Amino acid sequence: MSAGERSALVAGVKQSAGAVIGQLAASPHTAAAAAMAKEAFSQATRLTAFTAAAFLALGLLASLSLGHGNTSHQTQGPDAGPGQQTGPAAQDPR
Numbered sequence: 001m002s003a004g005e006r007s008a009l010v011a012g013v014k015q016s017a018g019a020v021i022g023q024l025a026a027s028p029h030t031a032a033a034a035a036m037a038k039e040a041f042s043q044a045t046r047l048t049a050f051t052a053a054a055f056l057a058l059g060l061l062a063s064l065s066l067g068h069g070n071t072s073h074q075t076q077g078p079d080a081g082p083g084q085q086t087g088p089a090a091q092d093p094r
Contacts, residue, residue: 001033013037 001009012020018041024034 009033009037013041 009024018037021034021038021041024030024037
């Protein structure tokens with residue numbers, strides 16, 4: 001297979017998202033190329049899935065490290081009775 005044919009085959013597989021592999025496998029002239037394209041596409045899909053899983057795990061770990069948030073912005077403090085506010089909102093003279 002020449003370099004031009006190979007690049008055309010790769011471009012066709014990429015543009016079709018692998019759908020053309022079945023058509024390549026049906027022809028005896030391109031069956032060997034279809035087998036190689038199928039293996040390469042499977043490896044690329046596997047690598048992409050593992051990379052995505054790693055980023056999801058990293059995001060989960062980052063979100064767990066954030067904690068429960070900042071509780072200093074409460075409108076009612078522990079000493080405030082019902083309907084009473086404490087903090088900056090209670091000191092506003094408006």
